[in-house]
Amino acid sequence: MTTRRDILQLLGASAGAGLMAAALPGWAAAPVTAAGLTSQRPAPGKRRFTSEAVERQLRTVKAGIADPKLAWLFENCYPNTLDTTVEIGTLNGKPDTFVITGDIDAMWLRDSSAQVHPYIPLARGDKALRRMFHGLIQRQAACIRIDPYANAFLPDPHGQRLKWAVSDDTEMKPGVGERKWEVDSLCYPIRLAHAYWQATGDTAPFDDDWRAAMALVVRTFREQQRKDGPGPYRFQRPSPIPTESQFLDGYGNPTRPNGMIHSMFRPSDDACLYPLFVPANLFAVTVLRQLAQMSAAIHHDADFAAQCRALADEVEQATRKAGLQRDADGSTHWAYEVDGYGNQLFMDDANAPGLLSLAYLGCVDRDDPVYQRTRALAWSPRNPYFFQGTAAQGIGGPHEGLRMIWPMAIILYAFTSDDDAQIRQCLQWLKTTDNGTGFMHEAFDQDDPSHFTRAWFAWANTLFGELVVHLHQTRPQLLRA
Template sequence: MNPARRSMLRLMAFAAAGGAVGRMPNALATGSGRFVSRRPPPSRRAFSSPAVEREIARVKARIGDPELAWLFENCYPNTLDTTVHLDTLRGKPDTFVVTGDIDAMWLRDSSAQVWPYIPLAAKDAALRRLFRGLIRRQALCIAIDPYANAFLPDPHGHTTLSWAKHDLTDMKPGVAERKWEIDSLCWSIRMAHGYWRATGDREPFDDDWRASMQRVLATFREQQRKHGPGPYHFQRSSPTPTDTVPLGGYGNPARPVGLIYSMFRPSDDACIYPLFVPGNAFAVVALHQLAEMSRALHGDREFAADCVALADEVEAALAKYAVMQDGSGNEVWAYEVDGYGNQLFMDDANLPSLSGLAYLGFCKRDDARYQHTRALAWSARNPYFFSGSAAQGIGGPHEGLRMIWPMSIMVRAFTSQSDAETAQCLHWLKTTQAGTGFMHEAFDQDDPSHFTRAWFAWANSLFGELIVHLADHHPRLLRRA
């Protein structure tokens, strides 16, 4: 798609998604009391899927609260309505997915944004074409630079992100931002694995994809830093300390104990201790998924064995270096460690997080260590847990103190074993959207009308996924919502 048309669609979608960031008036209903759809009209939607439209109708019929049903109808298709751009590249399907109000594709966000549509892909050829294009595009991105977190529509272009233009790093054509985050590569594997398991489709997993997956494994090994710091370094001149990396761009010291180093968290904020625990836990899951795919799709047992060996090494190192005490005699997971014995406890709203370990499949919801960790993260022991008159939830350094991220409330609902707790999460999500009809990046703990990012597709997708999950597994919570 040409840049002018992409810009036009972004402006139309942004208007449909609620306009500018800031304070929004409450505009929920017409005089008749009916909630007005905030979706773009069909002619202006970036992508349409009959299966998704049927799913919206199916799930809405199970929701007792008209406002919650309205939020679901707005949020669930938001990624398809506003962020997906289909094209061809090198004669094959290509899909580029922007985050919303930033015209670049994050590996993490794009994978998470389309995740809720995977169960529908087997019965929708248009969705399969979308996923084939996205899997290919992500493989190309990883081939360009496995250390980058965000990419441009033009694989030969130079970054258009004003804050990234003068970064001191080995910037490549096609890269929008080059922050090394373990989870970026994990999300690509998770999305590809989920699509393959749901559809059985082998078509996008060609030699280019295989080569990119080999780059993933090599990068993880390289960032265990057993033989020196490796090639990655990053510095940025910024008034925000979490936007740059100390010690020449190689990060704070850590012992090479088998864990994978990460310079940034999934929030795009710099790590304090570079052995980031949720990212390493996610890598364990992703490496097992990659091994399964390699055996089944390509009969590559040697590569699969290498993936499993690294997963086992990382998991053993987590058990040895990333477990701490909560002060009451219970074991919990640390957030970051350095392998020297120093451990940081906190949690951030972005996935992967400590709160989200069960959601991502690293452990069961009823695992005792996870339960203690989850409880501690949702308490004053976590400096980024905020409790106000509007809601409780987790934020992070990215948007600062008092700012709760709705994603943290969604993850709490996903991992809850209590109907009352889940119902409370639904209430908070419904009452903090500030009349916009969409989820946001963050909102003030006492004033939901003060929020960031009116158009943040990942949060909308995760909300839609949550409602579908509840409709299928806990329908009584939606009937009485």
């Protein structure tokens, strides 16, 4: 199967403005010039999904942005998920929504949840948007029931496996695109469901099939506490890239089980060095409590709600005991990964959940001193994947290698900041590193933004849009300057 990513790679990922127009049918083909910034959205008739509420929000926020380049980026990025990645249909007689990542024709549980999250506040007043969310919540539940250990799924259960996963040594099931076990893959659908329920009061998506999927989530988290052995999951991949496979016959490096949940891969889809991944465990604590709230309020299932709360308390206690690092001066901060034997790794990766994004995801209070120290260390040379160049500074990760800064990290740094000057600097970096395309990318070289990866990465685009909407609501003066 030739994916859109294959097409983009053939065209060259740094072709600049007009790349999407060349690669994607229906994309607005007008080039960007210094004199005028032309919309890079698909023509209206070619957009995959349209929400009147989102279009109104776009017009309102754009009118409050003084900088033409920033306004142009917002116009292109904010609706990008709806414009290009959403497919609406029905599945087993129920609403169905399939959301691809952009240049890969598959749905990641993490990415699809994050891609649509910025539109949740608008769903109450937009029937079509509620239907889209209903379908995605149902599709994610169906995917989890296929395999709770998988991170990515195919639109057609009988379709071809993703080309890089063809030789994977793991138990692949029909409909699974990739089977990298990542704790956050099961966290994000709960975050999405809870936020949707809180915003709309709509309980229609949370039927018996959804409840069955949530029971599988809790069962899988408990399996991966590994109190009774390694559990049923293992994964290896023939690859020259070490982070694409796992150690020790696919079960990961040794751990001493301590109540934390094991994760074989990070949200970047790179292998964990130590399988007790701290940010994902803190994320799991947060969503388990959200799931308990939903189960009690919607289904009046006190027993399952109690199970969720008990597991959350256990994982939180274990993570606080093993996941905090202490420096020579006595100050503490969160580690990135640990193994239960006392070994701890400090770094951060641009993907969420990571240490930087803990406050954004609601896992910690943004004013918490431990988080503030962790955030500062992650955005410093203490983090081996923090890069400083002439184009920008920010966090990257092993996935794209040294020197490669992820716009997602810059966006999350701004999201978690209360410093106007810091936020302005982030906006400036984001505004000047798009290489004239009008979109965010996966990563760009610290000194040369024309060297970038993934011209069509919907999560980064809509996350940028979410940041601008957030600033319009909380710090409008930063956009008017």
